Each structure stands twice: as C-alpha cells, then as structure tokens.
Amino acid sequence: MAKGIRDKVAILGMGCSRFGERWDSNAEGLMVEAYTEALSDAGIGTDDIEAAWLSTALDEQHVGKSAVPVASALRLPYIPATRVENYCASGTESFRGAVYAVAAGACDIALAIGVEKLKDTGYGGLPQRTRGTVNDLYWPNVSAPGSFAQLASAYISKHKMDKGDLKRAMGHVSVKSHDNGALNPKAHLRRKIDIDTVINASMIAEPLGLYDCCGVSDGSACAIVTTPEIARSLGKKELITVKALQLSVSNGRELSYNEWDGSYFHTTRVAARKAYEEAGITDPRKQVSMIEVHDCFSVTELITMEDLFISEEGRASHDILDGFYDADGALPCQIDGGLKCFGHPIGATGLRMLYEMYLQLNGRAGKRQISDPIFGLTHNLGGFPSQNVSSVTIVGREGA
C-alpha cells in the first residue's frame, strides 16, 4: 500500500519573477528571473540539479514544444528534462514531477519551473486557439469566463440563491484579493478596489464582470526540491516539506452522465479528500493555516471553499462576507493576491501559489506575513467545470 508523499521531500529553494504585462521580456528571461532567485535561495549551483520539469500550457504562444527551451534558457547540464502540460494546473504538474522523482530516489535534487508569456497576442484575455480537429467540429467556442460563469447559474438554481446576493459575495472575493495584492511587490494588479466597482463593472460573461476575472499575465515561478536529509546537510534549518500532492482529472462523467449538477468541482472534492488523508489533516477548517486557491474567477474561489470542505455546501458566501477568508480572518485565502491580482501566467501559477506558502512558512512574506502558519494548502485547477484537472497540494513545517 502506497504511503504517500508526506514529509519525504523538502523545498530547498523557490523563486518567482515579477508577474504582469512584461513587455520587456521573453519567456526565457522570465524563467531566468525565477530560477536565479530559487538557485540563490537553495544555495546550490546549476550543476547540482539532476532533473528538471518545465510546465507551460500555451507553448505555441511563446517557447514552443519540448523541454529544450528550459534546458537552453537555464543552460542545464544535459540532464533529463521534461515539459508537462495539464491545462492551468500545469504548474503543479511540474512540481509533482520533481517531488516524485526525489521521493522515488531517482535523483537528489530536482527542479520544477513554470512559465507563460501570454501578452503577445494583441488582445486581452487568454489566447483564442484551436481545440483540435475533432473538438472544433462541435465544442462551443467558449471563453474561460464563459465556461466558469455557468457555475453561477447552476449554483443559484441549486441553492435557490438570489443572483444579487451571489454577485455581492463574489464581489467581496475580488475586493479582498485586491487588498492583498496591493501589498505584494511582485503582483500584476496592485490597486485596491471597492465593492461597487466590482458589481458595476462591464459584463464579460454573465454574471462575471471585469473584476470577477483574474489577470492574464506573463511570469515564471520555480521550485527546487530535495530530501529532508540533503536539505539539512546543505544547512537548512526549519524545513518546509510536502505533506500531500493529489490530482484528480475528469473522466467525462460530469460532461456526459446525468448526475453532476454543474454547481461544484467533482475533481476538487476527490483531490481534497485524498490530500487531507495524505497529510493527516482531519479538520481542514481549523488545521490549515492559509490557502491559495485557483481563483481564475471569483465564482470559482467561492465554490472551491466548499469543495475543499472548509465552508459548508451553500454557505461559502456567508463565510466570505463574514471575512473568514480575509487577510485578518481565520483562514486567509489568496494572501498574495491570488490569480486575481498576482496574476495568472498559466504554467507558472501552481508554483507561484507554493511560492507564497513557502515565503509565509519561512516568515519571509513581508507586509503580508501572517502569524505562525503551520500548513499551507494550494489548489490549482485547469480546464472547465465540466471537464477539468484539479490538484490539491499541502506543504507545511517538517514534523507538523
């Protein structure tokens, strides 16, 4: 019986580029920015890296295929390198590759790096592209906000909720993330907003307005992992270890079988249950210190609070409006600004979430620092509510 990943792997160093509209930089430059910070944080050299994983989703938009772009940009020493892609959850996939390689004993030190250079399309929002020759025949020409907006219609119908009440709770989600992002020097969007601005913003995909949608950004984030023993031998004291790393991928049931009601993420519930078990967490609402969830849209964050079993089903809006997830609340969420304000360079996002957990656990989060965190949870999601990739990762202090 597999015992899971708990405490088998430690984070040796992390780095993250400034996110935003990086007109000044190619993907290679963004990767180097994140990598040099991680390398210096880890206190090692490039020759110490034994294997690498690159996560990038829309390679056709910037670096192109394969892991050659990362090996070349970082001048990696002819080591095994792999490019991974799993929708917007790609960042967690590269981390998973590196963590599992170390846990398996296949290598001592592994690199996970994610990058996305999105702002070369000539328009706002995610790139519009072909979905393959078969899907293009029948799949609706959905945008990301359009596919996630449908959650709201199903959620309202299921919980007999007033549209305006949901819109206000969603609005608070965004106001909170802007408050947090304003304190983050690496964040894409650093301006505070008020609730009226969110609610009255132009409609993107009903009921999601402009401020219900996350930023589309350029950026890169990076993690270097090793075993706890090696980390200690390299002089690391307070180790941050991986407690759980779970992934659940839709198998078509939500999309084709009359069971799922469209108001939640089946995958997130599966991954969350497994992750809590792997990490030994029995009461996430009390035990988890902070969370970074995949707030591609405000409604996604709201619903994810329930799918992570932190808010009761149908009650997330109450917790949100009560300030439970605010920076000074019981369980701060998106303390770095989240996808909403830190930004969402797809392949980097999962690693960016871990970067904030890592800084917080190390007491290095500056003005955003929360007191004495033990466990940090990241939720990195990709795809559409009806067919998606959902990952839940838990990191924390060694021994916790």
Place this chain on the structure above:
Amino acid sequence: MPVGLMALGAYLPQRRLQRKVIAAAHSWFEPALTGLGQGERTMASWDEDAITLAVEAARACLRHRDRAGVNALYVGSTSLPFLDRQNAALAGEALGLRRDLQTFDLAGSRKAGTSALLAAFKAAEQGEQGLVVAADKRRTKAASTAEMNYGDGAAAMLVGDGECIAELVETHTVSVDFIDHFRTAESEFDYQWEARWVRDEGLMKIVPEAVSAILGSADKDVGDIAHFCCPVGNSREQQALARKIGIAADALVDNLHSNCGNTGAAHPLLMLVGALERAQPGELILVVGFGQGCDTVLLRATAALMDQRAGAQGLQACLDNRLHEDNYFKFLAFNGLITMEHGIRAETDKNTGLTTAYRNRALTTSFIGGKCRDCGTPQIPAAPICVNPTCAAVDSQDEYPFADASAVLRSYTSDRLTYSPSPPAWYGMVQFQEGGRIMIDFTDVQAERGLEVGMPMRMVFRVRDYDHKRGFRRYYWKAAPVYSGE
C-alpha cells in the same frame, strides 16, 4: 391510392425586420424606397442558410412520422451554399433519412421548388415517397427593392401515394428562357431588369398560358379554383393577373408580403402550406411556380386535411413565432454586407479536417449519440466506453438520435469575450430527459427574456462557423430556448 401531399411543414426565421427601418436607413440615398417601407420581412440569423432553413421545414413536416419510408429528397433553392457538394445529401443526413435515399438539388430558378414537387409527383406514381423541401436565403444589395421585398424561409411537403391531405389533379409546365433577373456563379447579387417589362412580357403572358393549359388538360373551369397561389409580382400585379385569368379575387392566397416577404423558390410551397391551413375538403388549389417559364400544380384538398392541419408545424405558427427586429445594421452584419470589427480573436483558423468531419458526421450532422446495450444509458457523443460509472461496458453503444429528444437547460452563460458573429455568445449545458447531456452553443436566445436553468430547450440544425479563407462552412446542432407561449 391517389398521389398527393401526405404532410406539410414550414419554417420561418423568427426575426422580422421592419421595412420602415430599411427605408429610413436609405432615405438619403433612395427616397423611393419609402413607399415600400411597410410591414416586415423575415430575417435569417447569421447561422441560417438555405440548408438549415430546409432542414427545419423538413423536420416540421416529418414530425411524428416514420422517416424510413422516405426514399427521395428534393431540395429546391436558388441560394444553396454548395455548388459542388450535394446540399440534399447533407440535408438528408441531418434529417436522419435512410442511406439508400435518392437525393436531388434543384436550383437555378425560383421555380426550383415547384419543379421539385413535379418530380416528386412523377416518382410517387411509381410508388416512391419523396420529401420536397424548398428554401431560400438570398443576399441582396443594400437599398435594393429586393432587400425590401425578399424574405427568408422554407417549406416542405411529403409526397406519396398514401393517405393524402391534398391529392394531385394535374401538373403542367411551360419552359421559357425569360430573364427577369439573373445571378451567376461570379455574381453575389441578383441583376434585375425593368419591372414593367417583367410584368407585361413575362407574368401577364407566361402565367396565363400555363394556367390555361393545366385547366384544359384537367378539364376544370377557372371558376373552380378556390385557392390561387401566385408567388410572383407584387399584390397589385397578382390581382391583375387573377383578373386576366378569370380567377376570383377572393381566391388569391395571401402572398405573405406584409409579414414575411418573398422567399424565392420556397414561396409557392409556403403559400400552398398557407392555403391548406384554410382550404376545405374538395376545394381546388392552383399553385404557380414562375421563373424561366412556369410550373403549375393543381391539387384537391381531401377530408383527411381536417385531421392533419399542420398546426405547430405550419405556416401560421411560424408567422406567429416572431421577434420584432428594428436594427438594420444587424441585418447588414448577418448577411456580410458590412465589415464589423470582430477583433483578433475572430482570426482563429477554421480549416476543417475533412477526414475528421466525415468520421464524426453521425454526431455533427445527424446529432446521433449512443445508447448502451448493457445499461441503457444514452450518451452524446457516443464513446467506446460507457459513461455510466457502474457499467463502463466497452463497445456497447447503439446509435441513438438526440435531435428530437426532450431537453432542459442545465447551465448557461452569455459571453461577451469570445468571438461570435452575434454577441454575446450564448452557450451552456443541455440535459436530455431520457439521459445524456452536452455542452453546446445556443441560438435564437431572446436577450430580454434571458434563460433559466430547467427551462425546456430544443435542438436545431445551424451553421456552426464559416471558414472565409476557404469558402467552407460547418454545420452542427444548437439548442434553442422554448419560451412559454411557443
């Protein structure tokens, strides 16, 4: 058994463009149009063309009928999108007709619809059952009288020797290369000759000749005609024509000018559907198809008509299901008469893998999914492994049609970010009551009425997208809301 019409169907796009807004838009340019600025014309959506119009009319005609008996499909139109790829073959697959179907495109004249009918009658005498569909969506130049007078629409009739609602009495054809207007492979729009000459040398000479001939061979008197379907000329010309022939003024069937416009090849058939909604058993109906001569068809309404009034599938229902449209720019945009700024998102290459399209056409053209033999779960698209988690049987699915399956809305949005020729793009998940669900584009959503989870939806065959680079277009099914009162 006598040969005749066994079932009827009509389809009109729901939007009705107000002629006064067309006239107002052009008053600076062509003030003479103001006189035509009354009533409304049907206006197809951007995702409708002669094929989709034909398919919807045919579906109305075939509703609650066994389709297996239909062994020929005739599609008459002057605006078929494909010159070389048989339009009828595509329509036949969309309708789920049999594989050994005979398919015919009849084009090149406004009488294509009546010519199709004549051909089907001939075949019916040999025991064949033919589905005749006529449809037109003709593009017109801005500020032309054609823009004012044309409409978009389709009509369908099932022709055979079974129980008929109208039986065939006689047919007659006159073929004359009379060119009142023309459109060639190189030209986008009709080129029209002077109306007075068309009236005097064409209508007033060719139609009376054909009518006289058919009445003669049927041994009927002009006074016997209770319903005269004359789809050409304006109302005044039709009255003059009836006078000249000797047909009573009250026998003139409504030409639908005020509430639909002239639907080209479909128009004689559409008027016939209208006539049969009012005719009494035993009454004679004379249908004229004009264009490079004149087709004439003489029919007699039967007692069966009373039990099978077209109702929801008929013309009046189509006329009643109307959506007031007073945005002339939308008409220009839907018909490609104005270049809209769609943004870079619209530039995605829409090249179609013909291999892929052929392999997947049960889904995309016929909207057929699968039903598991082991557990009975319907699913669309069909898949190699059953989606029911307690079943998961492999290669267990039989073909299962979803086009007419009862459906409700599960989730939705209206999207202003993604590319759509008619923003916002409405789409979401539709769930079929007997099992199965699909994420799909919506069409004919009335923005002011919106959508609600749980409301009924029906599937319609539409253009999915246009590949302007290669002149190709793809078809697929969309979900349309069924608003209460429809």
